Amino acid sequence: MTALFTNWHNWRPAAMGLLLALGALLPGTARATHLRAGNIEAKVDTTASHNPRRIFFRMILYTDLSSPVVQDTVTIYFGDGTVQHAIRRTTPNAVPLAKNPDTGLNIYLFEHTYPATKPLYLVSFIGENRNKSVLNMTNSVNQTFYISANVTIDPALGVNHSPILRAPAVDKAGQNQVFLHNPGAYDADGDSLAFHLRTSQQSAVPGASNMPAPTTCTGFVFPQQIPANAGAKQVAYNGVPAGQPGASAIFVQDEHTGQLTWNTPLQVGLYNVAFNVEEWRRTEFGHRLIGNVVRDMQIIVVATNNLRPILTIPPDLCVVAGTTVTGAVTATDGTAPGAAAQTPVTLSAFSGVIPPARFVQTATGPPTASGTFTWTTDCSNVAKEPYSVVFKAQDSPPTPEFPLIDEQVWRITVVGPPPQSLVATPVVGAVNQVNLTWDRYTCANASFIRIYRREGCLAYTPGPCDTGLPASTGYALIGSVAANLSAFKDDNNGAGLVRGKTYSYRIYADFPLPGLGASLPSAEACVTLTGLAARLKNVDVDRTDPTTGQITVRWTPARAGLSQTLAAPAGYRLSRGVGLAPTTYALVRPDPFALTDSSYVDMGLNTTANQYTYKLELFYASSAQPGATQTVETSPTASSVRTSVVANGLNKTVAVSWTYQTPWDNTAQPARVFRSGTGPAGPFAQVGAPATAATGGTFTDSDPALVKGQSYCYYVLTTGQYNPTGYLSGLLNKSQIICATLLDQPCVPVLTLAPANCDSLAALPSYPDPNQRYSNALRWTVGSLPTGCNAAASYYRIFYRPTADGAFALIDSTTALSYVHRNLPDPAGCYEVQAVGAGGVRSALSNVACQTECVFFLLPNIFTPNGDNQNDTFQPKTASPLRSVHFQAFNRWGVKVFENTTTGRVFINWSGGGPGEAGTGGKVSEGLYYYLAEVQFADAASTTRTYKGWVQIIR
Numbered sequence: 001m002t003a004l005f006t007n008w009h010n011w012r013p014a015a016m017g018l019l020l021a022l023g024a025l026l027p028g029t030a031r032a033t034h035l036r037a038g039n040i041e042a043k044v045d046t047t048a049s050h051n052p053r054r055i056f057f058r059m060i061l062y063t064d065l066s067s068p069v070v071q072d073t074v075t076i077y078f079g080d081g082t083v084q085h086a087i088r089r090t091t092p093n094a095v096p097l098a099k100n101p102d103t104g105l106n107i108y109l110f111e112h113t114y115p116a117t118k119p120l121y122l123v124s125f126i127g128e129n130r131n132k133s134v135l136n137m138t139n140s141v142n143q144t145f146y147i148s149a150n151v152t153i154d155p156a157l158g159v160n161h162s163p164i165l166r167a168p169a170v171d172k173a174g175q176n177q178v179f180l181h182n183p184g185a186y187d188a189d190g191d192s193l194a195f196h197l198r199t200s201q202q203s204a205v206p207g208a209s210n211m212p213a214p215t216t217c218t219g220f221v222f223p224q225q226i227p228a229n230a231g232a233k234q235v236a237y238n239g240v241p242a243g244q245p246g247a248s249a250i251f252v253q254d255e256h257t258g259q260l261t262w263n264t265p266l267q268v269g270l271y272n273v274a275f276n277v278e279e280w281r282r283t284e285f286g287h288r289l290i291g292n293v294v295r296d297m298q299i300i301v302v303a304t305n306n307l308r309p310i311l312t313i314p315p316d317l318c319v320v321a322g323t324t325v326t327g328a329v330t331a332t333d334g335t336a337p338g339a340a341a342q343t344p345v346t347l348s349a350f351s352g353v354i355p356p357a358r359f360v361q362t363a364t365g366p367p368t369a370s371g372t373f374t375w376t377t378d379c380s381n382v383a384k385e386p387y388s389v390v391f392k393a394q395d396s397p398p399t400p401e402f403p404l405i406d407e408q409v410w411r412i413t414v415v416g417p418p419p420q421s422l423v424a425t426p427v428v429g430a431v432n433q434v435n436l437t438w439d440r441y442t443c444a445n446a447s448f449i450r451i452y453r454r455e456g457c458l459a460y461t462p463g464p465c466d467t468g469l470p471a472s473t474g475y476a477l478i479g480s481v482a483a484n485l486s487a488f489k490d491d492n493n494g495a496g497l498v499r500g501k502t503y504s505y506r507i508y509a510d511f512p513l514p515g516l517g518a519s520l521p522s523a524e525a526c527v528t529l530t531g532l533a534a535r536l537k538n539v540d541v542d543r544t545d546p547t548t549g550q551i552t553v554r555w556t557p558a559r560a561g562l563s564q565t566l567a568a569p570a571g572y573r574l575s576r577g578v579g580l581a582p583t584t585y586a587l588v589r590p591d592p593f594a595l596t597d598s599s600y601v602d603m604g605l606n607t608t609a610n611q612y613t614y615k616l617e618l619f620y621a622s623s624a625q626p627g628a629t630q631t632v633e634t635s636p637t638a639s640s641v642r643t644s645v646v647a648n649g650l651n652k653t654v655a656v657s658w659t660y661q662t663p664w665d666n667t668a669q670p671a672r673v674f675r676s677g678t679g680p681a682g683p684f685a686q687v688g689a690p691a692t693a694a695t696g697g698t699f700t701d702s703d704p705a706l707v708k709g710q711s712y713c714y715y716v717l718t719t720g721q722y723n724p725t726g727y728l729s730g731l732l733n734k735s736q737i738i739c740a741t742l743l744d745q746p747c748v749p750v751l752t753l754a755p756a757n758c759d760s761l762a763a764l765p766s767y768p769d770p771n772q773r774y775s776n777a778l779r780w781t782v783g784s785l786p787t788g789c790n791a792a793a794s795y796y797r798i799f800y801r802p803t804a805d806g807a808f809a810l811i812d813s814t815t816a817l818s819y820v821h822r823n824l825p826d827p828a829g830c831y832e833v834q835a836v837g838a839g840g841v842r843s844a845l846s847n848v849a850c851q852t853e854c855v856f857f858l859l860p861n862i863f864t865p866n867g868d869n870q871n872d873t874f875q876p877k878t879a880s881p882l883r884s885v886h887f888q889a890f891n892r893w894g895v896k897v898f899e900n901t902t903t904g905r906v907f908i909n910w911s912g913g914g915p916g917e918a919g920t921g922g923k924v925s926e927g928l929y930y931y932l933a934e935v936q937f938a939d940a941a942s943t944t945r946t947y948k949g950w951v952q953i954i955r
Helices: 002-006 758-762
Strands: 035-044 054-064 073-077 083-088 095-097 100-113 118-127 145-153 170-174 179-181 192-198 250-253 260-263 269-283 286-302 307-312 317-320 324-334 345-350 358-363 369-376 387-395 405-415 423-426 434-437 448-455 476-482 487-490 502-510 525-528 535-543 549-556 567-578 599-605 612-621 630-634 642-648 653-659 672-676 685-688 696-701 711-722 727-734 738-741 749-753 774-782 795-801 809-814 818-824 829-836 849-851 882-890 896-903 927-937 944-953
Touching (some): 035 118, 054 145, 083 100, 100 170, 170 179, 179 286, 192 250, 307 387, 307 405, 345 358, 345 369, 369 387, 423 525, 448 487, 476 487, 642 711, 642 738, 672 696, 749 829, 749 849, 795 818
Antiparallel strands (some): 035 054, 035 286, 054 100, 073 083, 095 100, 118 145, 179 260, 269 286, 307 324, 345 387, 387 405, 423 434, 448 476, 502 525, 535 549, 642 653, 653 696, 711 738, 795 809, 882 927
């Protein structure tokens, strides 16, 4: 059996001499009650005359050998309207499975040439019929067996192979024990596989189009859902997902590994389930679905005193290509009171890397079975996704007990080795370029070397799985070269690097599709460029004014290296943007500044309302040669200091805050806060020296000399330096001047809302009516908080939101203590009120008051489903907004005659249909019926209520 599963790459298309003449019986002409499981696999033509539209197929069927029916031949539908009959099995008889001698293995090889390229042709097989007594579907012996696979015809995919499933599709499970099954899926092309449970399918005999239409098997449910398993509970299990003893049973499949876990079977018998194995090809535009294999498998649950063995495998790991992976696998057989003693355990492994990898069992136990997995990796194994190795342990209890298994997946990721000997050196004769060199990369199948740079050296040691360079390291991609190259010049895309700075470089290798993958990053190469670049050092607000504001900007002069000068033409360009982080900048003057310039007074600004940010560019020719390109060095931007104040007349305090964004550090020295009590012209005196953070700070002026009702003006002065050495220290920058008056704070209003008249709303013909408008009446009183507040308000601001959550919006203002909110589509909504005092000082917001949503649901007592389009359906006469209605109707003897669940805009909508009584043609007869309606309202609380009543049907 093992050879039949491992020689996939050597199988060839069935010889035409093995095929019977067309005209053999279609499915349905024989009653074959024997099919347990199966799947279809495919690969593109691999012959010397390679035709990308020619596909070789292999179908595997598992049959019940206790049935007298055999499956010597099959019929295949290729999804392009063609069909091939009488494809013979590759062996004279079905081959019994080891450990499952009641199941036969049948393999069929065939081929088909498709007429055109197309994504996802559906290849399918219909067998008559499934074996009997499958518990999780209705009368399985009378249901057909349907499996399929999707193949994509596209020359760009090369010689593509569908996923190969190396583990048999029939497995045994022990009652009240965890069942595990892994299909041992492998994709020879390195495509990603994804696994999804699905229902088992059947199909009727197809029509002339030869295009079967599959459907879910009648009565199908997943194994844990049959009534006999309803009381099943999980048992302890240390795999994935871990068992939760006492919780309801689960039947799940891991999307990435394909591992099926049933924790725990209760009912003895046969079960069938199916799952998709999706094949995803990585492309430069993302993942593309290029194939799909459906496996329908059978699980045989047996009663046994035997306990499954317990496997121990190595933890998942990442290795560098070229490493020999060695993993020790052990298993111990389980024992239970009154059961037989431990028995020998057979270990096996399934994986797409076997061969060349090998797994050798070295001991069977008891007490311990052991084996060793060995795989010498190479560069061809580098991939983004891990390789899966499925280990299986199966015990050997004496007859009549059945053998049981444990199964676990070991995931091994192979990464590329890091590039070696990276060196960074300044380019001779240039002031801002760096040459990078490294050893030629060892993996010839790599596609690119990616080059990354950051400012400042970084002692970063990647973990064994940390390929590439994470964004958290601060490195940014600056270029790529083919993997067979070993040099790169960094000139910052022609703009030049910043002189005087230290740069760190690292590189790594990328690998091509379909496996992708990457290498570990190289060791760091650091280099410092000689000379100093121009740097901003002051953005100082000289005058605060809405039209004649003034800011002085200063910078340090640029210096080249000790033996180098900046080639002409050279100079500075200074640009300005509005705000702390502007997206656009404008030159402060059209003409550039000379290299001897180091300051500029920017006038005619609105420094009262705006904060400004400046950008300095140094430009010069890249060399002294005529026609040389221009090099531009851009200094980090710097903003002015922006101050704001909040006066609190109640406490006689002023809260001062400030913000900035500068390349220099303002935190080494405290900020200084200055105040004037005679207006913005001063004089100003220092009132505080608070610490300041990287982007600003706060200070509360609580001087007892502050007087309520008086205006005070403030500005903040920061002191900065360039870190870490304190270069260019003592950089003083003043904010704009801002003033505020210490006024009393208004008292917070206390809000109430008149309740809605729900009886009146329920009496409306419909609610909410599109033409009906509603009003909410608000009232508030003057509160007493905060203590000492001013009860006299100039006016009040009203805020509204239509739902219980979300943001409030200002809708109106009034001087009264009441307000009517009119013209609403429905009355639901929430409100807040805020008092505004003299000078525009605002109170805190009031309490939130919400209009309670009315909840009502009225049904009629009569309807006439006679087809005259008048009162033909039973539905609510009126109701407040609903989410869903679960409705049941019963006749006078308590027999349910109708049931539905409705959502949306139309609810119940019963037209008098239902099982009804004999002779009524599927409609209930005239008479009295009782109903039960479970209603969920669409109010904020999702109120649920139950309504009972009666309705008379007149036809």
